[in-house]
Amino acid sequence: xxxxxxxxxxxxxxxxxxxGLDVSTVSRVLSGTPDEVSRAASPATAAAVxxxxxxxxxxxxxxxxxxxxxxxxxxxxxxxxxxxxxxxxIYEGVEDAGARNGLATFVMNTYDRPAEQRARxxxxxxxxxxxxxxxxxxxxxxxxDEVAARGVPFVLxxxxxxxxxxxTCDDYLGGSLVAEHFLDLGHVKVGVVAGESFASTGVDxxxxxxxxxxxxxxxxxTVNSAFDARGGHEAAEYLxxxxxxLTAIFAVNDFAAIGVLGAVRxxxxxxxxxxxxxxxxxxxxxxxxxxxxxxVRSPLHTMGTRALELLVSVLRGQNPSSERLAPxxxxxxxxxxxxxxx
Amino acid sequence: xxxxxxxxxxxxxxxxxxxGLDVSTVSRVLSGTPDEVSRAASPATAAAVxxxxxxxxxxxxxxxxxxxxxxxxxxxxxxxxxxxxxxxxIYEGVEDAGARNGLATFVMNTYDRPAEQRARxxxxxxxxxxxxxxxxxxxxxxxxDEVAARGVPFVLxxxxxxxxxxxTCDDYLGGSLVAEHFLDLGHVKVGVVAGESFASTGVDxxxxxxxxxxxxxxxxxTVNSAFDARGGHEAAEYLxxxxxxLTAIFAVNDFAAIGVLGAVRxxxxxxxxxxxxxxxxxxxxxxxxxxxxxxVRSPLHTMGTRALELLVSVLRGQNPSSERLAPxxxxxxxxxxxxxxx
DNA sequence: ACGATTGTCCCAAACGTTTGGGTATGGTTA
DNA sequence: TAACCATACCCAAACGTTTGGGACAATCGT
Numbered sequence: 001x002x003x004x005x006x007x008x009x010x011x012x013x014x015x016x017x018x019x020g021l022d023v024s025t026v027s028r029v030l031s032g033t034p035d036e037v038s039r040a041a042s043p044a045t046a047a048a049v050x051x052x053x054x055x056x057x058x059x060x061x062x063x064x065x066x067x068x069x070x071x072x073x074x075x076x077x078x079x080x081x082x083x084x085x086x087x088x089x090i091y092e093g094v095e096d097a098g099a100r101n102g103l104a105t106f107v108m109n110t111y112d113r114p115a116e117q118r119a120r121x122x123x124x125x126x127x128x129x130x131x132x133x134x135x136x137x138x139x140x141x142x143x144x145d146e147v148a149a150r151g152v153p154f155v156l157x158x159x160x161x162x163x164x165x166x167x168t169c170d171d172y173l174g175g176s177l178v179a180e181h182f183l184d185l186g187h188v189k190v191g192v193v194a195g196e197s198f199a200s201t202g203v204d205x206x207x208x209x210x211x212x213x214x215x216x217x218x219x220x221x222t223v224n225s226a227f228d229a230r231g232g233h234e235a236a237e238y239l240x241x242x243x244x245x246l247t248a249i250f251a252v253n254d255f256a257a258i259g260v261l262g263a264v265r266x267x268x269x270x271x272x273x274x275x276x277x278x279x280x281x282x283x284x285x286x287x288x289x290x291x292x293x294x295x296v297r298s299p300l301h302t303m304g305t306r307a308l309e310l311l312v313s314v315l316r317g318q319n320p321s322s323e324r325l326a327p328x329x330x331x332x333x334x335x336x337x338x339x340x341x342x
Numbered sequence: 343x344x345x346x347x348x349x350x351x352x353x354x355x356x357x358x359x360x361x362g363l364d365v366s367t368v369s370r371v372l373s374g375t376p377d378e379v380s381r382a383a384s385p386a387t388a389a390a391v392x393x394x395x396x397x398x399x400x401x402x403x404x405x406x407x408x409x410x411x412x413x414x415x416x417x418x419x420x421x422x423x424x425x426x427x428x429x430x431x432i433y434e435g436v437e438d439a440g441a442r443n444g445l446a447t448f449v450m451n452t453y454d455r456p457a458e459q460r461a462r463x464x465x466x467x468x469x470x471x472x473x474x475x476x477x478x479x480x481x482x483x484x485x486x487d488e489v490a491a492r493g494v495p496f497v498l499x500x501x502x503x504x505x506x507x508x509x510t511c512d513d514y515l516g517g518s519l520v521a522e523h524f525l526d527l528g529h530v531k532v533g534v535v536a537g538e539s540f541a542s543t544g545v546d547x548x549x550x551x552x553x554x555x556x557x558x559x560x561x562x563x564t565v566n567s568a569f570d571a572r573g574g575h576e577a578a579e580y581l582x583x584x585x586x587x588l589t590a591i592f593a594v595n596d597f598a599a600i601g602v603l604g605a606v607r608x609x610x611x612x613x614x615x616x617x618x619x620x621x622x623x624x625x626x627x628x629x630x631x632x633x634x635x636x637x638v639r640s641p642l643h644t645m646g647t648r649a650l651e652l653l654v655s656v657l658r659g660q661n662p663s664s665e666r667l668a669p670x671x672x673x674x675x676x677x678x679x680x681x682x683x684x
Numbered sequence: 685a686c687g688a689t690t691g692t693c694c695c696a697a698a699c700g701t702t703t704g705g706g707t708a709t710g711g712t713t714a
Numbered sequence: 715t716a717a718c719c720a721t722a723c724c725c726a727a728a729c730g731t732t733t734g735g736g737a738c739a740a741t742c743g744t
Contacts, residue, residue, distance in 0.1 A: 685744100686743100686744090687742100687743095687744100688741100688742080688743080688744105689740100689741080689742070689743090690739100690740085690741070690742085691738105691739085691740080691741090692737100692738090692739085692740100693736100693737085693738085693739100694735105694736080694737075694738100695734105695735085695736075695737095696733100696734095696735095696736105697732100697733090697734090697735105698731095698732085698733090699730105699731085699732090700729105701728095701729085702727100702728085702729090703726100703727090703728090704725105704726095704727090705724105705725085705726090705727100706723100706724080706725070706726100707722105707723085707724075707725095708721105708722090708723085708724095709720105709721085709722085709723095710719100710720090710721080710722105711718100711719085711720080711721095712717100712718080712719075712720095713716105713717085713718075713719090714715100714716090714717085714718095
């Protein structure tokens, strides 16, 4: 009865009966390699089968398929927080690439808490994922070592750790780009809002920055922080109290940078004018802020897609090489007003 | 061989053999109702089974279970964009509640494009989801009507449409709260950045606002926009050009509001001081902006959890009633400076 | 002391696939 | 014309569950 297909209860058997064939033949036609199908049925029969499948609206039952083949075509993704736009954008990339590769994906938050990481990994494994993409790796790779010991295929994204395959941005370079920019502008009293010490992103961005300044013979004030606006706010408050003569602050994350802007203003200083501010990731927001924010653009979406593809190659058994994508400095007013002014 | 469990190939049969029982008994003990288990095995046997399951690290194979029961315990979630923090936060709520209810969830972007919506819904159905949560409903419920016609259980979240079950924020009320606030402050020349006309959120927020002003005998300038910073920026540019004497703008979304702040500044005006600005959703960012943003707090996470729970009740066959959660106005400097100044 | 009841468990079919084997039929080859 | 070989199929088992229906004791009521 065409025109009324509820929950797609048309199976191989339905088609087999319609076409007067065996389910095995139908199966081979519908999901075999070109080679298999030619061995399984005559061209005419194959066409008929495909026609029936089309007409009946056949969709293979993924559970039956997974049960039989012991492959779920399912990938679990762990992130610190999905409501962090950075991770959400990366996940969009993962999801996109997954769809293109016939892999379903799902995300879970771990809030950067090892206990949650373990719990979520167990959950993913109980769903029989084929592999994991971890966006929440800590530098001490203890949870990762556990996963690896269990033989679960996985790749890292955004952050790297130990020598596990990863797709990251060249954060060290990104940090040094900001430092060079600041040096060009003549800033000698500068601070870094360095993010969390367990994340390679924050660490690399800040050490790229610090090292570059050090090469110029200048020491930099550094303070760790959460990766969000509040974290940036608090960190900047601290920096300004420690060194009231600061003229520039690099926050390793756009949201932290926004917090920095707030703290600067709260200190009675003019963001951008009295204290230059730069962020990282070049979020949508950066360009649209009342004070457009200088930021390092990192290819978030691409990182996601490349991570998925890297995982695919791991699943194929190829031994994978980590990838480090290039960042790009985007200069905006938040670091330009000071110069004009001095 | 304990200590070496790779991909959890311990099945009911493994346990049955270990305990010297039949798989059916083990199954009933492990996943029957208390009633069933007591009918299936003696307390001692049941304990032994559970003990073996524990010791062997048994995890039921979800594919086998789904195949057998024709229920996947899988929920598909559609959102316009996951990198929109608002939707990401709602999804976090969905995911949380899903985990609590033994339901797996996954999200997909539709970019508010009907073609994508249909494609993603098909994709979800081909994964045999038990139900859908749609965060991207359009007011003309044409895609929704199609889904309903196919008999797929679904609920809406964030936006409502037609008379489909939904969990939303009382956006009309939210808009009117802002209007009352603006009226209190004495603003008579005001504009609204109204969001997309196909989304109930934008429409309700702006009409709540407009109606309240109209009751006070004041007409309001309104312009539609995208829900992001750039959209807010462009819309505010337009408003300011149309009515240079504007003293307050309500943007139906925090990100749009940030764009508005930028546009105000670009127009050579002082945000907050020359033009008061209010947003919606009370995003993390709102409080931390250099100019803290007055915003309407909507219970995003809760909306997500309630939506999942509503879907659960739909799946149980109970006929569900939509839920409208209360918003709350959070007043900050972006609407306060003007007053002090006048 | 007999049938009825209960407690404890097992058997077997089914869900929709995939896949390693068949087995007819017809056409070539020697 | 017998042996052979493709071609075009089909059979049946298996993946790990769930679930309706037994089966076999021991216990009970009378």
